[in-house]
Amino acid sequence: MKMDRRIPRALDEMADLSSLSAQPVVVSRSVSLGGRRASLRLEATIWDGLKDIAQREGKSVEALCADIDASRTQGIPFATSVRVYVLNYFRNAGSSFSALGN
Secondary structure, eight states, X not given: OOOOOSOOSSGGGSOOOGXXXXXXXXXXXXXXXXXXXXXXXXXXXXXXXXXXXXXXXTOOHHHHHHHHHHHSOTTSOHHHHHHHHHHHHHHHHHHHHHHTTO
């Protein structure tokens, strides 16, 4: 995806950045990881990204969380691993898209 890097000529051309100053909404959900229940507190946007990835990969959110849990480095909190996974997934998807010349 190409970013428009031109300078806005008027305020109405600028993106609404007001939501960036607000505190992120944190949502708690329970997921099953290898037969045990784990409570996971993530920002709503991370949950949205996780759901999108699960749909793209043909998995449930719980199955995706189990995969992330199984592959995370020991000592790294589960919520942190999920955030990094979501970020890297979309970063890699963006790189693939850019490589296509779009």
